[in-house]
Amino acid sequence: MSRTDPYAFEFDDGTVREWRLTDRGAEPTLVEDYTPALFVSGPDDALADLRARLESDPKTVETRVERWATDLHEAHVGERSELLRVGCDRVDDVRQLAREIRGVHESGTHAPGTFRLFDVDLEPGFRYCLDRGIDPAPTRELRTLRLELEDRELADGDVSGLRIEDEPVAGEDGGGDPRSALETLRTRLEREDPDVLVVSHGELIPLLSEHATELGFEEDEFHLGRVPGWTQLAGENTYESYGRVGHSPARYRAPGRAIVDTSNSFLWNQSGLAGLEYMVEQTGRPLQEAAWGSIGTLLTSRQIRLARREWAVLAPQNKWEPERFSDLRTLHAADRGGFTFEPKVGFHEDVHEIDFASLYPRIICEHGISPETVDCAHDAGDFVHDSHRVPELGYEVCEHVPEATDGDAAFLPTVLEPLLSDRGDIKARLADDPAEPEASRLRAESGAIKWVLVSCFGYQGYRNAKYGRIECHEAINAYARDVALTAKRRLEDAGWRIVHGIVDSLWVTPREGVEPEPLEAVIDEISADVGIPLEHDGSYEWVCFVPLRDSIPDGPDEGAGAFESGSAGALTKYFGKREAGAYKFRGIELRQRSTPAFVAESQRAFVEALDRERDPEAVCDVLERRLSSLRGGDVDPSALEITTRVSKPLSAYRKRTRTVAALERYERRGIDRQPGQSVRYVVADDDASGPERVRLSFEAGGEYDVDYYATQLVRACESVLSPLGWDRSRIRRALHDGRLLELSAFVD
């Protein structure tokens, strides 16, 4: 019987400890003959020189020349380069060695960029699985144990508040002490022998272990792993990405178990264990490394594995390959985004939303868009090949050359096709209404796939994407525009009118005075025509598209709504009622986090009134009642709380905003608020400039600024009525009791 593949890996001093799942737990195997390697490409003489230098480097165990492709295009045209393979004793040495090759060996004697490095920045577990052909997907159902501490408890180093599987370990009397908390944890670990520790913070690993030592537990008495010991794998790290500061916490390992840090696991939070396991299978990253990977990282891992296995292409360390020089006309045509139909502002009945499912990935697959095929312009050589051109851009897309690689399609389509087809299967299975837990597992997997599919297009344009090319990104966009306009034409021919559309989704309604062709038949035809399934996503009794705020006409002279092309619509602001009865809201106040509950709930009431009466006057009546309870002091102040995110420290704010006033009050009370955290306050006197402008949620006092909230209500009402051509002065005139509103509610 062949042994199953391991699921967890630890690297120490040039050895690897593999953990295989057994029926009862997991067993370790020590591997001593593993030599991780990086690869170097460069001119022959420079490589020979480098090889001689590296042979005396103690980090290096062996050097040899191997034939690999340095990029996808090279593989595509059936070529290979001779690269220097440098084997290292320890996996931790790879990065250091890479730095020395470029920073020391290259910089003294060769021009910068002489050496290109490959397979440098792979995570150890992923690298090992890749090198040894291991599939780290778990071979039986995994047992998890969830451990949590509150942020505050973690900061205080207080482990007595530990919760295991949502249950506090402290007794009901609240008399939890650290010792009994650790005792309880120890018992649970022994009894359940979990394969995965799901922790609220990675720092729980050192915190719990150190407490155990302090409290006199012997090392073999208390250990979070399957054997004693724990290790920090990576330090915490603050990074800046696109002008936003991010933070990744330190990572730890506990031998024999995979750790999932939920404060640093996108995938866990999106899709849970099932999604995680699916991505282990799809990427080849062991569970723990998959858990902390971003979607971009996971997609890259999947690409690296495919490139290595089927294309003999190594993973480049840096992005050296630039785009080609092109004339200005090509750049002008290529450098733009997807197609968006301007929303037709107004109240539309009988509206259908139709979507191209997974538009971008399907364009990639349908047209064979891939870094090696777009604008490949290769000399056909021995291979017979074909090509087609990208609409508008004229980029030539070369057909995949089957003889050149093991894959049977171009690279990017090969990355995506299995995901698309899995997603299709899952959808079909979910349509049969399977029982739990099957259904939630399927949903989790589908969610994980969706994220990767959503990312793959943007990722082609990401500057550090290992296998990304801006030309692919542009080609996909060009096809997407073409698809949208093809669909538009067919729909219009069939008697449908497009009221809105964003890239992959269209909103249509029967053209007035026309009996349109049945929608299902039309979308089937379009699907067949463009090669991408168009799906009927939903039917709406009615939908309102909201105009841009500054495009709402004002002034009594304005004959609003009379002009056929009307006001300019906001692309992502609409609301409507599904035929099944549920409302859908996008972009309007009640979807905004900062909107107070009272205003949000009132806006919902406005929409319901509009639905019921189909009459703006009726909506104004609701507004009138709301305003009068606001004036009468009948509104619970907690429903008026505004929550906003702090974007910078108090000292960095230049303007005296409400957030600043709130921060000043927090400061006054000695409470620290950091950027990224939220503040909650009620507006007490919006005319004040100091901290008295607001009141924090926990501060006493029932006063609120009536006029401020009245303005908020009027605005929320305006969003609902503006599609009907009503502006705030018309709303004002419709109110019977003029005293309810100050004039200030009608000016910005």
Added chain:
Amino acid sequence: MGRTNPTYRDALRGLESEWKPMRRALRREYQADFDRLFDRGRTFADAAGYANPTDPERALLLSLALAHEVELRRLRAELEEREQCNDRTAPEERDGRTTAGGDERE
């Protein structure tokens, strides 16, 4: 990555702010008309953006002419409707009578 040019919508906003001085000097009764011009330009931003002009201002001018054309069509239709209506009611008006059966000509 990519995107050297502003989107057409942004270009419109740019043009609008570039012409702010003109708006400022306009008499108040024309300012709303001025604003409407750019609104109508935005109405066709999808198509104008797709045309991807090297000079967005030309696309704006064409969009405005188009909006004008749409409005003319609407007015012509309205006029025609009224004329038909007038034709029907004309005999009674001539007679100076007001009867309820104005549809007898049908």
Added chain:
Amino acid sequence: MDTHTPTLGLEFESGLTLLEVPSPRSTILHRLVGARLTESATEHDPETNATAYWIDARNTAATQVLYDCVSSDRTLESLRVARAFTAYQHHSLVRRVTRQAGPETELIVAPNVASLYHDADLPEWEREGLLAAALETLAELGRVLSCPILVTSADENRADTVAEYAATTLECVRTREGIRLVRSGEEPTDDDGEMGSAIDDTAGYWHGTHWQTTIPYWVDLYGAVAEGQSIVEAYDRGLLEVTA
């Protein structure tokens, strides 16, 4: 005062010229390229090879601005553009130009030439060497081809590094007439003397026979579209809503 060629008077010498621009979004370079190619278009057959290369960084090569700088789109037919998004790509493009450029090459430009070399994805130890190699290559190219190589920098500290490789450094000085290019360290002169040349960047600028609108103005104002974001970044920034 010469009213016909106010922007075209500046004859760039061959070799590397650094233009210290007031902002990374400055469109002065676009105008200079437009002016230069307008001059040479009359002398050159547009069917021949490329005569100008633009090594782009930070999405500076706004095609609309470039088209706005010439009276006929055909003027720009001999221009070739490639964009770098990482310092490595920038360095590669510089090397690629050395292979593609030839005697017919009249102009090579590289806006924000040092900018990418200060990005966080380039390790500290590599920055100086890689940038120096790129600048040295450009300077050498200018000497060998005897053609002007115009690079810009909006950052004073980086400009100092670039200046070490440049034969000439020009500053953009704001004057009442607009922006004036002057040799580093010299006072802007009022007459169109040998020192520099005026570029009017107020409401519009005179272009031979007619006024052009000021696309550069709103590019300055709004910038090109914000750096494209990957969907993942968009998610990280809370901009995206995705349902499974």
